[in-house]
Amino acid sequence: MSKFIVTITPPTPNGDLHIGHLAGPFLSADIFTRTQRQKGHDCVLVSYSDDYQSYMLRRGREQGREPAQIGEENTRKINLSLKMAGIEVDHWMRSLDNTCFRDAVLELYHQGVNDRNIYQKTVLAPFCRACNVWGYEAFGRGQCSSCGQDSDASQCEECACAPNYLYMKNFRCKLCGGEHEWVEKDHAYLNIGKNVHKLRAWLGDSAVRLNSRAFVERELAPTPEDWQITRHGDAGLDIGQPHLGKVHTWFMGMAGYIAATREHFTVNQQTPELFDSFWRSDDTTLVGFLGYDCLYSHGIAYPILLAGSPYAKKKQRLYTNMFLKLNGLNLSTSRNHAIWIRDLVSDYDTDSVRLYMALLAPEEQESDFVETQFVEWHQTFYQNTLETLTVAATQESPHFWLDGMQRNEHKLLCEVYNRWSAVTSADSFSSRNLAALAVELYEMAYERLQAEQPLYYLVALASCICAPITPTLSRQIQKRCSINEALVLDNLMNANFLDYSI
Structure with a gap:
């Protein structure tokens, strides 16, 4: 374990x-x-x-x-x-x-100081006298110093870099739109440059998605900037060193x-x-x-x-x-172009929302939630198809969950085992691929229903694989169809079904 x-x-x-x-x-x-x-x-x-x-x-x-x-x-x-x-x-x-x-x-901060990974230096800080605010993050905005896109002075949503406000173009106060004054202040910095070799070793030992790995590698070459970790007159936690400001969130x-x-x-x-x-x-x-x-x-x-x-x-x-x-546009609460979680799960079954969102999970690239497509999917697949499959599976009621499996489907189970093992691994986890695998099994079961062939084992497998995504729905299907999830999972994890003879 x-x-x-x-x-x-x-x-x-x-x-x-x-x-x-x-x-x-x-x-x-x-x-x-x-x-x-x-x-x-x-x-x-x-x-x-x-x-x-x-x-x-x-x-x-x-x-x-x-x-x-x-x-x-x-x-x-x-x-x-x-x-x-x-x-x-x-x-x-x-x-x-x-x-x-x-x-x-404080423990991590002082550990960083003791390890000489945190040091002090004096740099210019942006201050809007008209609004009496410092423009470190929420009160300063301009063009990211790395990618040029509109960004605050902390984390760029476009390229994920930590912009340096000293090099941001059109950098102005978020409140009044005016230019900042520049005031010399002492700040604490995290030394990135001296730890490049450690970060590369960490990256080699860690499972990181490809786009994220590329980002870290890009940030480490050729010479990364050190990271400002304290701010003056802004939100953050007091570390007992007022001349440095507070550590930011x-x-x-x-x-x-x-x-x-x-x-x-x-x-x-x-x-x-x-x-x-x-x-x-x-x-x-x-x-x-x-x-x-x-x-x-x-x-x-x-x-x-x-x-x-x-x-x-x-x-x-x-x-x-x-x-x-x-619906093709960026989510924006300020423009009222958003759907709140509580509203969606109030109007639709929670597990249907979870399954659809898992299928849409923007893991490697952006995805799009289109309301009309979700409504149609909810009616046709989630309500109609799954209910039809559940009713059909109750009518089979085999003694063992693999009863009814055809000999030529042994290869299918091997493929399911390999795919499930990969997408549930801590090294290559994907909620999107897990959802896709479960839906494929449900759709195969529906095809077998249309062909008047046994489908129980596919419904059993799909409901157990999908249980982390649709916990309530899976329990309901398993109860109605007398599916033993513990047995199915034991067979799946240990690949016992690979030796099952029909």
């Missing part, structure tokens, strides 16, 4: 979650965790609210409210949306004024995952030994699910921070996703 720490990048609690969040890291992390548990592995899935995000200050200013109040209100909405979508996070931590969080941040992500796990085991479950068994063991794999725009912090900064800490992980896996469009 293996151990996995599964993490989801924390959303900023300045609003609720839309379907882009679901199709991205949230659903994939949930499916991964369910799949590994289905295979007998030990997992803990954690995330937290990004309360120290610079955007919380701007939202508070826009609404004339305290950012903490807005964060608390939206965190409740976020948790409700996740619950409605069947996303089962083992622990969701509030980071604001959280002792576990602060301790973990992008630096604190890995500390957040450590703190959420510690709080889960030591506070909620009163089992501190389990925290050690996960985080201080070389046998544990750290698996992160994140948007492509979070790749710089997770693929470059965090491996450096972890390497010198007690939480260093030899086995790490990063699963990034690209963006989901809505």
Whole structure:
């Protein structure tokens, strides 16, 4: 049995979650965790609210409210949306004024200082005197210094780089549109350049999607810029060094995952030994699910921070996703071009939303959610086809789940075994390919129904493979058809069916 720490990048609690969040890291992390548990592995899935995000200050200013109040209100909405979508996070931590969080941040920060990976230098910082704000992230915007696209001064959504505001063109105050003053300030920096060889070794040992691997390799050549990790007059956590400012939220992500796990085991479950068994063991794999725009912090900064800490992980896996469009256009809450998770799962069966979003998962490239296509698919496949198959399978009721399999289909089972093993592996996981495999099996079963051939074993296999994606639906099908999921999975994991003689 293996151990996995599964993490989801924390959303900023300045609003609720839309379907882009679901199709991205949230659903994939949930499916991964369910799949590994289905295979007998030990997992803990954690995330937290990004309360120290610079955007919380701007939202508070826009609404004339305290950012903490807005964060608390939206965190409740976020948790409700996740619950409605069947996303089962083992622990969701509030980071604001959280002792576990602060301790973990300071631990990694001081470890970085001791390892000489964090140093100080004086650089110019952008300040808008008219608005009395510093333009580090939420209050400054211009053209990314790497790709030239419109971006804030922190993480570029287009190319995933960390823009350097000193080299951004047309860089102006987000509030008034005016130019910033430039003020000399001391800042802390993470030394990327001295760790290039360590990062290349980490990349060689870790499972990272091809587009993400290419990004990290590109960032490391020829000479990467070091990363500013503190800001003045902005959101962040006080580290007791006011001349440097506060560490910003992008630096604190890995500390957040450590703190959420510690709080889960030591506070909620009163089992501190389990925290050690996960985080201080070389046998544990750290698996992160994140948007492509979070790749710089997770693929470059965090491996450096972890390497010198007690939480260093030899086995790490990063699963990034690209963006989901809505009816051909980018999702935008400001333009009211979005569908909220809670609205979609209120109008349609939750498992249908989960399955469709898994099929659309923008793992390597952008995908598009078209409402009319989803409505048609929901009616024809999810409601009609699956119900027809379930009724037909109940009429077969074989003594063993492989009864009715034809001899010439032995090759099909071998292919299913190989594909399922690959898409559920921690090294090559894909919720999209897992969903596609299950749907293909259901469609094969429907073809056999049309040909008046036995289909029970295909329905049994599909319902078990799809259980991490459609847990309620799969349980219903298995109950109605007397399918023993434990037996099917045992046969699948151990390939026992390959020796089954008809």
